Amino acid sequence: MSIQILQKQYRNQYLAAFIVQLTAFIFGIVIGFTGPNLELFKSVNSPLKNGKIITEEEESWISSLSAFGAIGFVLIFGWISERFGRKVAILLIGIPQTLSWIFMALADDVLLIYISRLLSGVAGAGCFFVVPVYVAEISDKRIRGTLCASFSVICNIGIFLEFIIAEYTHFATAAIFIALVSIAFVVGFLFMPESPQYLISKRKYDEAEVAFKFLRGQKPTEQLVDNHLDDFNSLRQISKDNETSQSQLKIFRQHISNPGTIKGILIAIVVAQFPVMSGCFVLITFNQGIFKAADVSVLSIFWSSLAFAFIQIIAALCTAKYVDRVGRRKILIGSSFSTAICLAIFGAYMFLKTRSSVDLTSVSWIALVSLLIQVFVSSVGIIPVPNFYAPEILDQKVRGLVISVCSWWSWIEGFFIINLYPSVSESFGIDSVILFFAVTSCFCGFFTIFFLPETKGRNLEDIAKSIGKSDGDNNNNNNNDDKAVQVS
Numbered sequence: 001m002s003i004q005i006l007q008k009q010y011r012n013q014y015l016a017a018f019i020v021q022l023t024a025f026i027f028g029i030v031i032g033f034t035g036p037n038l039e040l041f042k043s044v045n046s047p048l049k050n051g052k053i054i055t056e057e058e059e060s061w062i063s064s065l066s067a068f069g070a071i072g073f074v075l076i077f078g079w080i081s082e083r084f085g086r087k088v089a090i091l092l093i094g095i096p097q098t099l100s101w102i103f104m105a106l107a108d109d110v111l112l113i114y115i116s117r118l119l120s121g122v123a124g125a126g127c128f129f130v131v132p133v134y135v136a137e138i139s140d141k142r143i144r145g146t147l148c149a150s151f152s153v154i155c156n157i158g159i160f161l162e163f164i165i166a167e168y169t170h171f172a173t174a175a176i177f178i179a180l181v182s183i184a185f186v187v188g189f190l191f192m193p194e195s196p197q198y199l200i201s202k203r204k205y206d207e208a209e210v211a212f213k214f215l216r217g218q219k220p221t222e223q224l225v226d227n228h229l230d231d232f233n234s235l236r237q238i239s240k241d242n243e244t245s246q247s248q249l250k251i252f253r254q255h256i257s258n259p260g261t262i263k264g265i266l267i268a269i270v271v272a273q274f275p276v277m278s279g280c281f282v283l284i285t286f287n288q289g290i291f292k293a294a295d296v297s298v299l300s301i302f303w304s305s306l307a308f309a310f311i312q313i314i315a316a317l318c319t320a321k322y323v324d325r326v327g328r329r330k331i332l333i334g335s336s337f338s339t340a341i342c343l344a345i346f347g348a349y350m351f352l353k354t355r356s357s358v359d360l361t362s363v364s365w366i367a368l369v370s371l372l373i374q375v376f377v378s379s380v381g382i383i384p385v386p387n388f389y390a391p392e393i394l395d396q397k398v399r400g401l402v403i404s405v406c407s408w409w410s411w412i413e414g415f416f417i418i419n420l421y422p423s424v425s426e427s428f429g430i431d432s433v434i435l436f437f438a439v440t441s442c443f444c445g446f447f448t449i450f451f452l453p454e455t456k457g458r459n460l461e462d463i464a465k466s467i468g469k470s471d472g473d474n475n476n477n478n479n480n481d482d483k484a485v486q487v488s
Contacts, residue, residue, distance in 0.1 A: 028158020069121025
């Protein structure tokens with residue numbers, strides 16, 4: 001990857017991806033905030049006014065309001081990105097993102113924390129929808145997987161740093177620093193280009209060529225070299241028959257009758273739910289509480305959580321390095337079933353610990369090891385890959401609308417899962433929740449085996465066209481070991 005960064009044709013693509021994915025870093029801070037700070041707010045050392053200790057209901061709302069804030073704005077960001085462009089939509093992320101951390105810096109009661117979490121969710125709506133689409137559209141097919149997977153790397157670095165910040169720094173001080181990072185993102189992204197594919201879809205060919213040249217390391221006055229010219233002409237072919245004057249909804253209705261389009265939409269909808277099905281929302285949001293309940297004696301709760309976050313970074317780096325070599329499909333299959341096995345082991349441990357008289361003190365390491373392996377294998381595939389797999393398989397004419405709807409539904413699921421977890425785990429036990437996610441992770445593996453095609457090294461338009469073709473047609477595009485089983 002370092003060699004690719006040094007190559008002139010890729011350098012600006014990495015730069016643009018890094019700047020735009022600062023939003024992922026900041027949202028990683030948002031995700032990581034609840035793990036250590038919820039335990040702080042519930043303790044006698046609570047930093048809130050008059051040492052207030054939050055209730056279980058307040059804990060649920062602090063945990064879930066970021067997801068709730070995203071629900072109402074995913075479709076709005078989707079509309080903005082299609083109407084005014086990816087760049088405008090991404091720049092708008094900076095407004096609620098910066099305000100959320102200003103409110104957090106001023107927070108001395110639960111209400112201000114609520115407002116901060118809501119605003120961070122609004123920013124997250126744009127971050128998780130528009131940013132992956134933008135990165136997928138600006139990337140050369142040879143590094144697209146790596147750049148898209150780096151979204152998870154940067155997000156996980158944010159989670160990791162938040163655990164350290166929460167341990168050694170007052171959350172208000174940290175909030176000021178994060179607000180400054182958000183401002184730096186806005187300033188930096190002002191100098192980045194619009195997505196060439198979006199500009200082409202609006203028939204702004206001259207602007208698209210300038211943006212494309214910048215991203216491929218060429219000056220605006222230079223002629224496109226042969227391989228770049230072929231790629232640019234391929235992008236132009238995508239929108240040749242696209243009626244851009246019509247609304248996305250009207251275009252969607254015109255193309256929904258295409259069997260390949262319908263199949264791509266259905267696959268994208270299911271794949272977009274993979275991270276939710278893996279249980280990642282619960283495990284990341286309540287990680288310190290879960291470690292505390294497991295009574296892990298090998299490491300302290302802080303070091304267990306730090307190891308949890310650090311492993312996520314290593315896993316995301318592995319994804320970035322190997323996703324364009326191994327392929328999306330193989331990684332998803334291995335990750336899904338491995339996640340299911342680890343969750344089943346941890347669920348069984350919690351079942352014995354909470355529902356039997358068996359003394360598990362001497363084997364408490366099993367809980368820690370199973371969770372750490374689980375977070376590695378899930379962070380390699382089932383969590384990050386769907387973020388860019390779904391945009392890859394959809395026709396450009398319906399991509400924006402479908403991804404925005406998928407994101408909207410995922411945030412709804414995330415809100416209810418996070419909000420209900422404290423009461424559900426109290427009523428039915430942590431083991432029941434964990435074993436449920438083991439079953440759903442297993443479903444993800446089987447769905448990948450039977451329905452998902454491989455997308456590595458293929459142009460977006462070729463992927464979209466191949467969805468819904470017969471086995472014979474797909475054999476022309478994929479090796480047998482990379483092709484999904486077709487089920488009639």
